[in-house]
Amino acid sequence: MQCGMLLLCSRHIKQKENDIAICECKYKANDPDSACGERCWNVLTSIECTPRYCPCSIHCKNQRFQKREYAKTKLFRAEGRGWGLLATENIKAGEFVMEYCGEVISRTEARGRSQVYVSQGLKDVYIIPLNARECIDATKKGNLARFINHSCQPNCETMKWSVLGEDRVGIFALRNISVGTELTYSYNFEWYSGAKVRCLCGATRCSGFLGGKPCGFQEDSFAWEKNNERYSGGDKPSSSLGPKKRLKHDHNGGSRPLPGKQVDAKYVAQFLASKDAQEEVLKNEEERKEALSHLASVYREIEPAIEDHDMYGPANVLTDVAEQWIGASCRKLKAEFNLHSSIIRNLICPPQRAPEDAKPSAGDPDHEIK
Numbered sequence: 001m002q003c004g005m006l007l008l009c010s011r012h013i014k015q016k017e018n019d020i021a022i023c024e025c026k027y028k029a030n031d032p033d034s035a036c037g038e039r040c041w042n043v044l045t046s047i048e049c050t051p052r053y054c055p056c057s058i059h060c061k062n063q064r065f066q067k068r069e070y071a072k073t074k075l076f077r078a079e080g081r082g083w084g085l086l087a088t089e090n091i092k093a094g095e096f097v098m099e100y101c102g103e104v105i106s107r108t109e110a111r112g113r114s115q116v117y118v119s120q121g122l123k124d125v126y127i128i129p130l131n132a133r134e135c136i137d138a139t140k141k142g143n144l145a146r147f148i149n150h151s152c153q154p155n156c157e158t159m160k161w162s163v164l165g166e167d168r169v170g171i172f173a174l175r176n177i178s179v180g181t182e183l184t185y186s187y188n189f190e191w192y193s194g195a196k197v198r199c200l201c202g203a204t205r206c207s208g209f210l211g212g213k214p215c216g217f218q219e220d221s222f223a224w225e226k227n228n229e230r231y232s233g234g235d236k237p238s239s240s241l242g243p244k245k246r247l248k249h250d251h252n253g254g255s256r257p258l259p260g261k262q263v264d265a266k267y268v269a270q271f272l273a274s275k276d277a278q279e280e281v282l283k284n285e286e287e288r289k290e291a292l293s294h295l296a297s298v299y300r301e302i303e304p305a306i307e308d309h310d311m312y313g314p315a316n317v318l319t320d321v322a323e324q325w326i327g328a329s330c331r332k333l334k335a336e337f338n339l340h341s342s343i344i345r346n347l348i349c350p351p352q353r354a355p356e357d358a359k360p361s362a363g364d365p366d367h368e369i370k
């Protein structure tokens, strides 16, 4: 199997000078936030400043991955969940907790490895997605972040950052975390495991199992193992906790389900009185189909970026990708609106009717054309 690089090591690819993002911050001694704080353009776009290029030089605060500015933590035995990680200092909301380190491998490699791990009887899963093409595997090589357990109501989250031109994943506090609290984040991404693991996070709104999102190679079945409460061995989950259906790739190539309820325009058109009205509705239906197929082709093009968005939030979607998606979505919505409004308009207020049809039958005020 081909093995990728290890994030624990410092640098692998030399970043091209042209690709270095340089912010416009100016260090002011009386304003600590001036040196690459929350207002820094790089911070806002989840990019770490590059040493020697940052205008704030040694004062730059936006090199947390590079300088390993981790929160203080310690391992503890988490009941029923193996090892876990505790905060040994107060951590403020938004603070960087630590990087998720491990081997960077392709998604194909991750699938292969996960099958090998399952066959070797390894129960704990340490593979998380890095971007649309790669994963981080901390099974054999990693840092303390590999011990952070899942919670359905987590106090931390994962976020993708660009560090010296490479994607890296960090754990960040979602809220203020006081000393002695267990650190958790949601494993709500592709679940690289052979079995669904019963969640013991104890949250009131616990989803029941680890790994919320369906993953290409994962079977839609539970591996019921005896005498192991962590692996769905005990009482069976209620149907609401049952396996989620995997999203199938639809005919349009998108892995997203398209809207369920659709008007059957051809069927509706036959009830319209005038030929003009029928033609208008059918023309709008054609435009709606075109817009839908355009949206599907845009989706195919930008699928990797959309997947990144799902994993790490809107901050990671490039502007041109977002614009393409919004443009195609708006076109589809507009076409749908035109279709629906033409149907309603032509049903309620037909443009013209033949004189015979238009004549209300005597003594029947309900049939009067308004």
Ligand SMILES: C[S@@+](CC[C@H](N)C(=O)[O-])C[C@H]1O[C@@H](n2cnc3c(N)ncnc32)[C@H](O)[C@@H]1O
Pocket: 080, 081, 082, 083, 084, 123, 124, 125, 126, 146, 147, 148, 149, 150, 151, 197, 198, 199, 200, 201, 210, 230
């Ligand atoms: C990244 S490891 C976390 C560290 C792990 N507890 C250990 O001892 O090495 C992920 C594994 O921990 C266990 N785990 C994490 N969160 C859990 C939870 N909420 N309920 C049950 N098991 C959990 C599962 O076995 C999962 O595959």
